[in-house]
Each structure stands twice: as structure tokens, then as C-alpha cells.
Amino acid sequence: MLDPRLIRSELDQVESQLARRAFRLDTAAFAKLESRRREVQAKTQSLQSERNSRSKLIGQAKAKGEDIQPLLAEMDSFGDDLKRMEAELDEIQTSLEDLLLGVPNILDADVPDGRSEADNLEVHRWLEPRKFEFEPQDHVELGARLGQMDFEAAVKIAGARFVTLQGPLCRLQRAIAQFMLDLHTMDHGYIETYVPFMVNADSLRGTGQLPKFEADLFRVQSEPPYYLIPTAEVPVTNLVRDEIVEANRLPLKFVCHTPCFRSEAGSYGKDTRGMIRQHQFEKVELVQIAAPHDSSAAHEALTSHAEEVLKRLELPFRRVLLCAGDTGFSSAKTYDLEVWLPGQQAYREISSCSNFRDFQARRLKARWRNPDTGKPELVHTLNGSGLAVGRTLIAVMENYQDQSGRIRVPDVLKPYMGGIEVIG
């Protein structure tokens, strides 16, 4: 959520900033609601003030044993007026809140203009893609030949966009997650965290998935409803909801391995083959809660932590700065890491690292105590995949395959594989 005071005082600037995302802020509607709010709030508060002072007089009169009937008579119609005014104020504030909840974050100044993926800016590449002396297979083919990846079984058990794995391939996926957790906890200073895989609506509102993106979520039929987490970002970032964090604890750095569930309602027809886009996948997530003046540096650091996973796995990748049109609703600036997939002859997203600045924090009421002012102020929140485990599995399979379809285990994963050096 944007700062309402910013929108009030800099309405035109906010409008033109949001236009970079092709988001049209209804400034007329906002200005109209805002002036109504101002007027009704002032009236309501003066009525409340009068009620309070009159009630106090009644109390005092009663304490002295005086007759309070005349005073009570004066209050007669007063209560109704106040109630009507309070109801109207409540209505206006709800409307303003609804409007505000649907407005995306303002982008950082260095986010490039652009409409789509095609306008994203490549920042750097790491490692030349391997030259194969044979036609490299994609992970679907490789998995089938190994007899360890079965999509048909998953269709029977659940439906489309699920997968089953068996044997060493399962272990490889587990090894990848373990390796990532060890790297981030031991070398990068993150605290390992375990969280619920279902969350309430308040949590999703806090991180920005609700109210706008309910269609992307799986909802559980409970009362009140739970939602399967689309990313560990939701439960982990909500750890600081309604909290005031002491300055000396910042930055908070959490790493969390969870399954993620996405209904991907809007994306049917895209990436229908293989494990690229699934309803359920594993991810190791990095979350940082930072003081505002540190968040840009934290964003660079967090992104480099995700990159380190790819470097140690010796997987070719590039870092891309997302353009205005491709940056997510809540984010002020996002880097994507894209890994080289020989089976597709393309770089594909394997991590997305975002700085949300105070956008989520305002929704979450996540604050820190600024030692300079002594006052609670909003923190900045950041997160990034470190990495998507399922896609890392694919990348390892495709980049480490040999001519006969066997998978060599990357050196850094060998300690987790119980002596297996080659799968197949």
C-alpha cells in the first residue's frame, strides 16, 4: 500500500509514476473521496467531542446528586446524528482503503521503462553454456528415460500440472534443497525458519496477494478460509506483522524451505510441458527485513546470495533487471535470475529478487524503532528465491546430462547423495 499522505499531497506525481506500469490511477475518484473524508471526519470528530464533554457533565452532576433529567433530554437526538455520521465515515474510509489496496507500488527510479519481458535489461551473465557433442534432451525426456519422473501418474493421482518423482531423482531434489539451506544458513547468515503451509487472509493481504490476486491461490474450504501458500514469502514476511522490531536486530534474515501452491489461473497454455510451471513445487526462499536506508544494499546482497547457489552448482545464468511493465504489483524493483536450460536452448527464470520498500510493511504494520527519532517507522521488506528447487532440479538434469541420458551429480551436491555420483 502506498502512503495515503503521499497520494494526497503529490497526486499528479503518483499518477504519472504509476503510469509507467500502465496502471491508471483514478485521481478524480480519489480526490472526491478524500475531500468527503476530510469533511465527514471533521464533523464526526466534533460530534464525538461534544458527546464526550456532555457525558462528562452528566457524570459530574450525578456525583453531586443533582437532577440529570434535563441534561439527558438534551442528548435525545444527538446520538442518532452521531451514529449516522460515524456510519458514513466508516463507509468512506472503507472505500478509500479498497481503492488503495488495489494500487501497485511505485517503481525505483532506475527501473527501465517497458511493457513486457522483452524490455527487461540484462545486467550480467555468468558462465558460457556448455557445448554438447550430442543433441541435449529436456528434463521430461531425461526423466522418462530414467524411469524416475512420471507425469501420467500425477494426472491419475491429482490432475494436470503435478509430477511424481522416484528414487535417486527424489534424492537429488532433496539434496538441492539441503545444499541451499546449508549455504544460506552457514555462509550467508540467514536463520532457518519453519512455517505453516496454509495461511489466513490477513497474511495474504499483508504481502499483497489479496485482494487482487485471489484467482492465483488455492483456497481451503474452512471457516474462516485458509489458503495454501503460493510462496514462503507470505508466512515468513508476516512474522513481523504488527511488530515493532528493535533497531539492533535489523536486518532480519530468514531462509525457509516450503512447498508452494499456485493455481496459475491466468496462464493455461503456457509451459504445459514438464516441471516448469506446476501447481505444487518446492522452493527455498530468502526474506530480509531491513531498515529503510539499508534496503538497496540488502537487495543487492540478497540477489548475490541467490546467485551464489547457481555459481556453486556451476549452472550458467544471467541476471535481468525487470522493466516497469514486468515488475510485480508489490515490488519497487526486481531482479530475475535466469538459468540456461539446454533442453529449451533458453534462459528461464529460476529466481526473482524484489525490494518492496515500505509497500508491504504498511499493509503489515511492520515497524522498527528508529534510534534517531525514537519513533516506530515502517521497515523495508525484501525477498528472493534462493532458489526454486524444482527448476533447479531441471537445470541440473539438463546441464549435467551425458549422451546416454545419465545425470552427473554436481560436486557440491555429492555430500548429500550418499555416494551416488551419477544417476542412471
Add this chain to the structure above:
RNA sequence: GGAAGUGUGGCCGAGUGGUUUAAGGCACUGGUCUUGAAAACCAGCGAGGGUUUAUCCCCUCCGUGAGUUCGAAUCUCACCGCUUCCGCCA
């Protein structure tokens, strides 16, 4: 799932209809004292919002939401969390 208890500021905790403007303590901040620190003493110290150059002033907030009342932390109802006991269970 059943029963009983309980929910108050960063933390502990008093408060059963009217100067509650939420006592008191801890923590924190500033000051006095001290070579320095501690202790002691003095003072300050919740959050959000409105108005304002600023101060002032005003409103809201005692788990959440409804309700009763001129007036609610306090009374009523529902829901949620926690504690204890019983039942069930990996």
C-alpha cells in the same frame, strides 16, 4: 470435540458503569551525583489519525466484531487466541 479459567501499553500488572486524562513496577531516554560505572534521586516515556508553520487542541484504540447506555477496559452476545483438565490422535 467437551468443561473451566483467561486476554489491559515494548514487558509485567491494577482496574466490575462517570476527573481512567489506564494506577504501580520493569525496560528505555535525559538530568543530578561520580575519576568512570553501578546504585540512588529527579524528569520524560504507548500507537494511529485529524487540525497546525510549530506548539496547542481534538478523535480513535484495553483480543476481534456486534450490541446495551447520556457515558463501556468494566455490562450482553458471537467469534478468535492462550492456560488447565477430559476425550481423540501422528
